[in-house]
Amino acid sequence: MTDISTRSAAGGAGGAALSLRKLAPAVFLAPAVLLLAVYLLYPLVDSFRLSLLDWNGLGENARYVGLDNWKKLATDTLFWKAAWNNILLAVFSVVIQMPIAVVLAVVLDNAGKGSRILKILYFLPLLMSSVALGVLFKYFYDVNFGPLNALLDYVGLGAFAQDWLGDTRFALGAVIAVVCWQYIPFYMVLFMAGLASFPAEISEAAKLDGASETTIFWKMKLPHLKGTFRTAVVLSVIGALRYFDLIYVMTGGGPEGASELMATYMYRNVFSSFQLGYGSTVASAMFIIVILIASVLLRFSKRFETEV
Amino acid sequence: MTSITLSGVNKSFGANFPVIRDVDLVIDDGEFCVFLGPSGCGKSTLLRMVAGLETAYTGEIRIGERAVDKVEPADRQVAMVFQNYALYPHMSVYDNMAFGLRQAKTPKDEIERRVKEAARILQIEPLLDRMPKALSGGQRQRVAIGRAIVRQPKVFLFDEPLSNLDAALRVHMRSEIATLHRNFPAASMIYVTHDQTEAMALADKIVLLHAGKDMLKHGSIAQVGRPLDLYHQPRNLFVAGFLGSPTMNFLEATFVGQEETGARVALKSGEDLTVPVDGSTLASGASVTLGVRPEHLAPVAAAATQTLTRQVRAVEHFGEYSFVYLDGGAAPLIAKVPGDGGLKAGDSASFAAPASCCHLFDGDGIALPRRDSL
Numbered sequence: 001m002t003d004i005s006t007r008s009a010a011g012g013a014g015g016a017a018l019s020l021r022k023l024a025p026a027v028f029l030a031p032a033v034l035l036l037a038v039y040l041l042y043p044l045v046d047s048f049r050l051s052l053l054d055w056n057g058l059g060e061n062a063r064y065v066g067l068d069n070w071k072k073l074a075t076d077t078l079f080w081k082a083a084w085n086n087i088l089l090a091v092f093s094v095v096i097q098m099p100i101a102v103v104l105a106v107v108l109d110n111a112g113k114g115s116r117i118l119k120i121l122y123f124l125p126l127l128m129s130s131v132a133l134g135v136l137f138k139y140f141y142d143v144n145f146g147p148l149n150a151l152l153d154y155v156g157l158g159a160f161a162q163d164w165l166g167d168t169r170f171a172l173g174a175v176i177a178v179v180c181w182q183y184i185p186f187y188m189v190l191f192m193a194g195l196a197s198f199p200a201e202i203s204e205a206a207k208l209d210g211a212s213e214t215t216i217f218w219k220m221k222l223p224h225l226k227g228t229f230r231t232a233v234v235l236s237v238i239g240a241l242r243y244f245d246l247i248y249v250m251t252g253g254g255p256e257g258a259s260e261l262m263a264t265y266m267y268r269n270v271f272s273s274f275q276l277g278y279g280s281t282v283a284s285a286m287f288i289i290v291i292l293i294a295s296v297l298l299r300f301s302k303r304f305e306t307e308v
Numbered sequence: 309m310t311s312i313t314l315s316g317v318n319k320s321f322g323a324n325f326p327v328i329r330d331v332d333l334v335i336d337d338g339e340f341c342v343f344l345g346p347s348g349c350g351k352s353t354l355l356r357m358v359a360g361l362e363t364a365y366t367g368e369i370r371i372g373e374r375a376v377d378k379v380e381p382a383d384r385q386v387a388m389v390f391q392n393y394a395l396y397p398h399m400s401v402y403d404n405m406a407f408g409l410r411q412a413k414t415p416k417d418e419i420e421r422r423v424k425e426a427a428r429i430l431q432i433e434p435l436l437d438r439m440p441k442a443l444s445g446g447q448r449q450r451v452a453i454g455r456a457i458v459r460q461p462k463v464f465l466f467d468e469p470l471s472n473l474d475a476a477l478r479v480h481m482r483s484e485i486a487t488l489h490r491n492f493p494a495a496s497m498i499y500v501t502h503d504q505t506e507a508m509a510l511a512d513k514i515v516l517l518h519a520g521k522d523m524l525k526h527g528s529i530a531q532v533g534r535p536l537d538l539y540h541q542p543r544n545l546f547v548a549g550f551l552g553s554p555t556m557n558f559l560e561a562t563f564v565g566q567e568e569t570g571a572r573v574a575l576k577s578g579e580d581l582t583v584p585v586d587g588s589t590l591a592s593g594a595s596v597t598l599g600v601r602p603e604h605l606a607p608v609a610a611a612a613t614q615t616l617t618r619q620v621r622a623v624e625h626f627g628e629y630s631f632v633y634l635d636g637g638a639a640p641l642i643a644k645v646p647g648d649g650g651l652k653a654g655d656s657a658s659f660a661a662p663a664s665c666c667h668l669f670d671g672d673g674i675a676l677p678r679r680d681s682l
Contacts, residue, residue, distance in 0.1 A: 201394035204361050209408030209459075210382035223398035 044287065050280035057276030069281035079282060082253070082260040083289060089176055089261065090240035090293075094233055096180045097187050101232070102225070104184065105191035106217065119192075126185045134249025137178045141165045141250075168258035171251050175259050179246060183239070187232045194228035195221060230301040237297055241290045262286040309372030310462040310496040311337050312358060317367035319353060327353050328365065330527035333515060335496055340489050342507040343500045345517030346550070350528060351500045352467055354517075358498060359388050359465050371463060382411070387456035388465040392472060393448040395440040395455075401427075402436040405455045412459075419458075426457040429491065430484075446477045453488065464492070466499040470506065478506075486510055504551055508535045516547055545673035548599050554631060554642045556599045556667070563587055563594040570679060571668055573598055577637035581614055581661060583668040585676035596676075597669040602631070604665035605643035607651070611658045616641065620655040623648070632657070 051069050055062035073079055104122060108115045125133070140146050141164035149161035164174040198221055206216045244263035247253065253260035253268065266286060270279030312335040319328040327350040335341040343351035356362040358369060360381035369376055376384050387408075396404050402423055409419045427433045430450045440448060449469060456464055466485070470478045486509070489497055501507055507514050516530040516538060517523070530550075531543045542548035548556045561573040564580065571587030573596055574580050581598065590596065611617045618634035618641060630649045634641040634657070643649075643659050651657055668676045 199392070199394065201390045201392060202396060204359075204381075205388065205390060205394040205455075206396070206407070207361070208359060208381045208386065208388050209455075210411035211407070215411070220396060220398070 047280045047284045047287070050277055051284045053277040053280075055277045056274040057270065058274065062277075065277070069278050070285075072278065073281050073285055078257055078260065079262070079265055079285070081257055082262045082265040085172055085259065086241050086243070086261050086289075088172065089179065089243060090237045092176045093180060093183070093236045093240045096176075097184050097236060098229065098232060100180075101184050101187035102191050102222075104188045105195055106221075108188070109192060109195045122188060123185045125182045128182075130182070130245040131249050133178065133182055134246045137246075138165065138250050141174055165251050166255055168255050171255055171259040175247050175250055178250070179240075179243065182246065183236070187236070190228050190232050191225060194225045198224050234294065234297055234301060238290060238294050241286075241293060262289070309337060310494060311335060311339075311370075311372060312341075312463060312496055312498070313368075313370040314354075314358075315368045315370075317354075317357065317365060317369065319350070319357065319362065319365035326524065328357070328528050329523055331367070331529055333529065333532065335498065335513065338493050338496060340497045340499065340510055340512045342511035342514050343498060343517060344504060344507040344511075344514050344550075345502065345530075346519045347502060349517040349519035349523065351502075351517050354528075355388075355465050355467055355498055355500045358384075358463070359386055360384050385462040386465055387459045387461035387463075388467065389449075389452045389456050389469045391468040393440075393452040395448055395451055397440050399439075400436065401432065401438050401440070401443070401451050401454075404440065404451055405458050408455065408459050422458045422460075423454075426454040429457065429488075430454050445473050446481060449473065449481055450484075453485075457488070457492075462495060464488075464495055464497040466497065468500055468502070471501075471503070482506055482509055504553065508539070508551075511535050514538050516550060518546065522546055541675070541678060542599075542667065543675055545597065545599070545669050548667060548669070548675070552601050552603075554602045554644065556601050557605070557639075557641045559598045559600075559637065559639055559641075561596050561598045561668075563590045563592060563596050565592055566590075570663060571596075571676065573668065575616075575637065577616070579616055581666060582663050583666040583676075584663050584679045585668045586679055587668065587676055590670065590676075595671050597673070599667035599669060600661045600665060602642040602644040605641070605645075605659040605661060607632075607643070607645055607649060608658050608660045612660075614663060615658045615660050617656065617658040620651050620653055620657055622653050623651055634659075 052064060052066060053062045054065045054068070108119055108122070111118060140148055143149065143161075143163040143166060146164075148164065149158075152158055152161045162170055164170050202220055203216055206220055211219070242263060243261055244267065247259055247261055248264050248267065251259040253264040262282065263286065266279050266282040269275045269282055273279075312333075314331050314333045317328060317331040318326065320326040331354065343354055345351050353362055357365055358371075360376065360379065371384060371386070396407060399407065405423045405426060406419045409422065414422075423436070424433070427436055430453060432447065432450050432454060435443060435447060435451070440451070443451065449472075452469070469485070470481050473481060485499075489510075499506075499510060512534070513532065514535050515532050517528050518526055518530045522530070531538055531547045533541075538547060539551050542551065542556075545558065549558070559575055559577075561575050561581075564572040564574050566572070566587045567582060570582045570584035571590070572580060572582050575598065583598065587596075605616070608615055616634075616637065619636040620632055621635045621640070622633040624631040624633075625648050628647075630645050630647065630651075632643040632645055632649055632651055634643060641659075645651070670676060
């Protein structure tokens, strides 16, 4: 009897220690999981729930409409125009930002001691709030008082002066230019970090082999930056697909939807038109599109990396 | 002509940090020269100066008859093997080896011939299509050497090429580098290491470098010579202490007088010993340092002349030999004895210190001139 009771008591203590050990990870993870659940998972799931309602978001008159909002979205040319604009923003972000960021990174990497001030100057746009930048560039592009048109006038190119943000042909381009200007420093820093990790011995070995600085850049340093490129492209595309604040401040998506993005379209539906149900459908569709494109991009870039 | 001449070479990092001081050195045609020294003595810097990778220095460097101070690294006809291999990570082994030849616009068939020949010598033919990341440390080192070979340089420069390899592979690659030297007898080689075993095994000539205050006081070069010259006839305490493992035993002593057989010194522990050196410049009673290597202390049955008697503190057995740690004098001693030495901790033991194996250094740490040859 004594044997059995002792053994069971020991077993009990061991079992408690074991279950505590099993419980520990859950306890430590709980705060983060809770935060994610409250601020990410719940809104995500609720957006999908709201997308099935016809509701202005204010009263208790919510009406279940099934997939009506989704059917409407499928034929909503404004939404698809906004989605197309997002894709244009993503493509131009990558095409414009990456090469300029690489060039700036290389220039600053080779600039020596004096480059510290330049690095800070180039990094400044990223430190400014998007809303402040939006207001600033709204003034910059102003048809009557903006410095851009004044500059064109000054250099004798007054004929090219435009209503940059009021013309459907130029609005999106004008905003994309600002977005690129704002984010180039971020990618420049990424590429500078990539260049800083390039082993000096490889440059020296190449120099002993007779390679010029240009050859070293194209054949050694640029391939070394492939991993950084992959990260930068994924970040840039995902950022462009979710973009909102600068466009909202500068054009509000106008004129005539010329610079409308999925996020601004969603915002207008929810907070201007008070169509919470349809706005949630736009938000949910935006989520699906971003996830799809990001997955394809990651898979493609991973394959690209393994081929390297 | 593949000789290398350094004349009055000095280098500082910034205004206040001299790293190389007063280097005058000649490395003869086809000679294997090892730069040896403690960390921070500037041995890699000196090598990089020969390569052309360090440019801001005073003095002159010549390769053959040509002063190369203003010559680009690629035009110095040198090839370098780096400590961490420095292979081009995005190129195959073949392309790594062919890269320098392509830059020199060498005809394609000649590139192929040279790369394949080097691959055959280094036994890396099956690896030619592989990327560097798919190679082991030893294989990478061979590729790095192959990349140097294909350029058919006048001078090979090795910057601690074996320090990233494990002990067994290091010994193997060391013999391969010695073979490489035999296969390319016309080329001069400079090899940087802090490992005295590598230096002793490979070098025709060792350049032992000072670091820190010694470098400022005496210049960078502590001693230049054949490995056994440095081992048997160290010029000063630094050289005597740097070469040999375990390090040479140093015992403080007083100069008693010059005798026919050499200088007679009295140790603080009471023993009198004679060292076959010329102490005629010393005054009687002058402080000197006696040096004797652990491997030259031989156990004897009883105390006699030219012996040291001490208490055994500990014995480390390595099979073929043992280290015996001795206490009881003014300073601890180490003796390296064959087998297990038949000693154990607590024993009292006497060791012969043969006069021909003793060294004597004056108050400034400079070796007194020997009267015999070791």
